[in-house]
Amino acid sequence: MKHIVLNRIKTPDGTILISRHRHDYVTHIDDNGETYMVDGGTDYLRRNVNTEPFEEQSVYADAPxxxxxxxxxxxxxxxxxxxxxxxxxxxxxxxxxxxxxxxxxxxxxxxxxxxxxxxxxxxxxxx
Incomplete structure (x- = not known):
């Protein structure tokens, strides 16, 4: 199992969202009007589905x-x-x-x- 070191996404307007710990639910209303979210910290990845996709930027323990x-x-x-x-x-x-x-x-x-x-x-x- 890959362990999550950093639970992070980048929204289309360039906003970085980070969930730092379990149940750390973070949201952002993007310039495109859509709401983006991250949750789960280093325990799990939770995202919502958007018309305009986000960029996944999470880091795992097997990274350099x-x-x-x-x-x-x-x-x-x-x-x-x-x-x-x-x-x-x-x-x-x-x-x-x-x-x-x-x-x-x-x-x-x-x-x-x-x-x-x-x-x-x-x-x-x-x-």
Whole structure:
């Protein structure tokens, strides 16, 4: 089974819609008057049918790492855990943060942890 890293479409007017987590239902009324939607985050892809098609831009865990590190987002509440949730792409997370995620997020699926480990290896190789 292919794991979804990024659930994203581009509408005909160029608007990018991203569903970041399960049941994150996102809609947009396009310049053409049609409503476009994405839903499902990294759990499933849900779309609606339109007369004018959208461009599928989802990324899967078997994509090249450079594509994954730009498309895989992690929700963070800041170092102290008291900030509003901000979704950051993997490439923008601090190395210490990634190491803490690997160490503490024991309920994450193995494929997600492997993405974090691949990012650490990528950074080590690139430095």
């Amino acid at each position: 790492h450079n594509e994954i590190r730009q498309g895989f987002y992690w929700g963070t509440r800041g170092k102290e855990g008291n900030q509003p949730v901000e979704f950051k792409p993997l490439k923008e997370l601090d190395t210490d943060h990634i190491e803490a995620i690997i160490r503490t997020q024991t309920r994450q699926p193995g494929w997600r942890i492997e993405i974090f480990k691949a990012e650490l290896a990528f950074r080590k190789k690139s430095s």
